[in-house]
Amino acid sequence: MARRTTVIAGAALVAAGAAAALSTADASAAPRIHTQHFHARATAQLATGKTSFVLAEQDVIGARVIGHDVLFCSATRTHSTCHIAFAQGGGLIYARFLLRDSDHTARGRVTGGTGQYSHAHGTITARLLSPTDVVVDLRYRD
Secondary structure, three states, X not given: OHHHXXXXXXXXXXXXXXXXXXHHHHHHOOOOEEEEEEEEEEEEEEEOOOOEEEEEEEEEEOOEEEEEEEEEEEEOOOEEEEEEEEXXXXXXXXXXXXXXXXXXXXXXXXXXXXXXXXXXXXXXXXXXXXXXEEEEEEEEEO
């Protein structure tokens, strides 16, 4: 009987340890929130029609280049609708946003990506400092 109690107690400890390991694995697999704040500096622009353009930018924090992006925009009299792909180490981050002419700000959604960003979803906001310099805030979960 004592041996049976010891085996049952040992099995209970193993089960508790396995449950703790699983809950730790689940906690580490939980989505994380990422925030990036950087400047996007235009390196090239091409008109693709009367109301559309493509823009290439270098993304920097201080003097350090963290990536590049390419965006395609269609303009109206009051705003531009844009789609953007940010290339960073580990993949691409995709977003779409509206750029308002009235206050030179942008708001939109992070819609996914590739590689380590394949499940990214969140928000993008931006403020134009000049025609070639934009402050960008990306907030996304993976």
